[in-house]
Amino acid sequence: MIQSALIKKQRRFFFGLLGLILATAIISVGAGYSSMSYDRIFAALIGQGTFKENFVLFSVRMPRIGITVLAGMALALSGAILQSITRNDLADPGIIGINSGAGAAIAIFFLFVPLEVGSFVYLLPLVAFGGALLTAVLIYLFSYQKETGLQPIRLILTGIGFSMALSGVMIILISSAEREKVDFIANWLAGNIWGTDWPFILALLPWLLILIPFVLYKANRLNMLNLNEPVAIGLGVSVEKERVTLLLAAVALAASAVSVTGGIAFIGLMAPHIAKALVGPRHQLFLPLAILTGGWLLLLADTIGRNLLEPSGIPAGVVSALIGAPYFIYLMVKK
Amino acid sequence: MVRLSAEHLDISYGDRTIVKDLSLAIPDKKITTIIGSNGCGKSTLLKALTRVIPHQAGSIVLDGSDIAKENTKKLARKIAILPQTPENAPGLTVGELVSYGRFPYQTGFGRLSAEDHDIINWALDVTGTQFFKYHPVDALSGGQRQRVWIAMALAQETEMIFLDEPTTYLDMAHQLEILELLQKLNQEQERTIVMVLHDLNQAARFADHMIAMKNGEIIKAGTCDEVMTAEVLKTVFRIDAEIGLDPRTQKPICITYNLIKGA
Numbered sequence: 001m002i003q004s005a006l007i008k009k010q011r012r013f014f015f016g017l018l019g020l021i022l023a024t025a026i027i028s029v030g031a032g033y034s035s036m037s038y039d040r041i042f043a044a045l046i047g048q049g050t051f052k053e054n055f056v057l058f059s060v061r062m063p064r065i066g067i068t069v070l071a072g073m074a075l076a077l078s079g080a081i082l083q084s085i086t087r088n089d090l091a092d093p094g095i096i097g098i099n100s101g102a103g104a105a106i107a108i109f110f111l112f113v114p115l116e117v118g119s120f121v122y123l124l125p126l127v128a129f130g131g132a133l134l135t136a137v138l139i140y141l142f143s144y145q146k147e148t149g150l151q152p153i154r155l156i157l158t159g160i161g162f163s164m165a166l167s168g169v170m171i172i173l174i175s176s177a178e179r180e181k182v183d184f185i186a187n188w189l190a191g192n193i194w195g196t197d198w199p200f201i202l203a204l205l206p207w208l209l210i211l212i213p214f215v216l217y218k219a220n221r222l223n224m225l226n227l228n229e230p231v232a233i234g235l236g237v238s239v240e241k242e243r244v245t246l247l248l249a250a251v252a253l254a255a256s257a258v259s260v261t262g263g264i265a266f267i268g269l270m271a272p273h274i275a276k277a278l279v280g281p282r283h284q285l286f287l288p289l290a291i292l293t294g295g296w297l298l299l300l301a302d303t304i305g306r307n308l309l310e311p312s313g314i315p316a317g318v319v320s321a322l323i324g325a326p327y328f329i330y331l332m333v334k335k
Numbered sequence: 336m337v338r339l340s341a342e343h344l345d346i347s348y349g350d351r352t353i354v355k356d357l358s359l360a361i362p363d364k365k366i367t368t369i370i371g372s373n374g375c376g377k378s379t380l381l382k383a384l385t386r387v388i389p390h391q392a393g394s395i396v397l398d399g400s401d402i403a404k405e406n407t408k409k410l411a412r413k414i415a416i417l418p419q420t421p422e423n424a425p426g427l428t429v430g431e432l433v434s435y436g437r438f439p440y441q442t443g444f445g446r447l448s449a450e451d452h453d454i455i456n457w458a459l460d461v462t463g464t465q466f467f468k469y470h471p472v473d474a475l476s477g478g479q480r481q482r483v484w485i486a487m488a489l490a491q492e493t494e495m496i497f498l499d500e501p502t503t504y505l506d507m508a509h510q511l512e513i514l515e516l517l518q519k520l521n522q523e524q525e526r527t528i529v530m531v532l533h534d535l536n537q538a539a540r541f542a543d544h545m546i547a548m549k550n551g552e553i554i555k556a557g558t559c560d561e562v563m564t565a566e567v568l569k570t571v572f573r574i575d576a577e578i579g580l581d582p583r584t585q586k587p588i589c590i591t592y593n594l595i596k597g598a
Contacts, residue, residue, distance in 0.1 A: 003469065217443065219445065223445075224435060230382065230416065231416075233385075233386065233407065233416075234385060234387060234418070235435060235436070235491070236408035236409070236411025237407070237408075238407050276426065280426050281425060284444070284445065
């Protein structure tokens with residue numbers, strides 16, 4: 001029962017957000033070190049740029065913009081799924097231990113593998129992904145009960161416990177490490193988009209291409225899961241099965257994003273919220289907006305962070321936390 | 336005729352056994368009410384019969400097949416369940432919530448067909464909630480909200496509807512409104528209704544078949560005249576009840592009661 005006025009509204013926001021992403025991307029290309037003047041962007045795009053312009057546009061800016069937008073989308077969708085299956089508005093990929101799990105794996109990998117920037121750069125996403133997945137599986141096993149199945153509240157509590165424990169482990173690991181390794185790990189944890197090359201886009205894109213349609217297909221089921229459990233079962237939803245498959249999708253999305261961007265919090269919390277505030281809680285309507293909002297927010301955070309402090313900038317994760325933390329507090333106060 | 340029956344049912348939460356070796360049959364196309372004191376397992380039984388919670392032993396059979404093995408979506412086309420005081424539906428409009436009742440019939444992305452829209456409108460009409468179709472559910476009063484949830488269960492178009500204390504938190508007039516609506520659905524459309532009720536007199540007034548429970552067991556099941564007796568109420572509620580006949584409905588009625596002293 002979706003009113004056509006609401007659908008029109010959703011479409012307007014959809015194209016509005018697309019426009020915002022495009023505008024922010026253009027600003028991002030032109031701003032910061034080795035910038036490019038705006039009137040040259042088009043020229044470079046149609047193949048009339050100088051060597052330097054081409055290099056900046058195609059090898060520096062575009063992969064980075066692509067990565068941030070895609071990662072933001074993945075985090076937003078992951079957060080939206082988690083909020084619905086746990087029926088908790090404050091859920092975020094961070095709470096199911098994605099960030100800390102990936103972080104701990106990166107830290108361990110770095111400490112025990114000789115530091116040589118070369119081919120193993122491409123190994124890092126795999127390591128982070130593995131760490132995140134392993135953590136999520138452990139959290140699932142610890143919160144699963146034979147009698148009652150997967151209870152959302154236990155999942156959240158176990159997730160928070162694991163996050164804290166893994167953060168502690170990371171600090172212990174880092175404190176005994178060499179200086180340069182510590183620098184990289186610290187940067188990673190802060191969410192400094194580091195995988196800024198085309199191959200990383202290829203690592204991220206397939207997940208989104210598969211999982212966005214999959215989750216949209218599940219939109220109606222997510223609507224039911226968001227109601228209370230007896231109601232959802234009564235309506236014929238296989239609650240337990242859907243929860244597990246959707247949880248897996250959320251983990252895969254967040255892990256693939258975090259593995260190339262480093263630890264980024266709050267995007268997964270904020271984007272679904274903003275989208276729900278715009279068009280209401282029906283997943284068919286708000287999921288597409290949440291995905292775009294997430295992409296835009298992370299791109300914005302990275303663009304701001306990159307230009308705030310010359311030359312290395314502030315990690316995108318820090319900027320998104322700076323935007324996200326007050327939003328989080330606002331949500332808590334509003335409740 | 337019986338379509339739904341249970342044999343030797345055990346239901347427990349963890350180590351705590353709530354229902355032990357219980358067997359029952361739900362008469363088809365009738366209204367069945369379940370009564371019993373707090374914690375006697377009547378809500379638990381209702382949840383188990385509608386596969387909302389699992390049972391540990393015994394079997395529940397609907398139309399000849401075990402519901403534990405049945406496809407849950409298929410079951411949702413036969414049985415609708417309205418649990419006790421469902422939570423709010425944050426942000427949803429009445430029409431949206433009622434449309435969720437069509438889920439068992441939907442495939443894929445969940446577009447509503449013209450038929451779905453007709454049934455949703457019918458459910459809104461019979462429950463008197465058509466007026467609120469585009470209002471947020473959260474903004475309604477308790478009685479209105481209860482009727483909206485019933486509308487959602489109706490949109491499921493099932494022959495059996497289970498309700499757990501559908502009249503809680505409602506004032507007397509609204510309680511009667513809900514019960515008369517259910518009675519009408521039973522009489523005009525031959526739907527089987529099973530509900531847990533707290534009020535004994537309402538339970539007797541609207542029931543064709545009554546089940547009285549205590550400590551997870553059925554003390555007595557049968558017609559209202561068989562169940563609404565001083566003896567049964569003494570066992571089930573430990574009350575000394577005076578049973579009379581309602582002059583308007585000709586059903587048994589508990590006129591007054593005392594606690595049994597020293598029991």
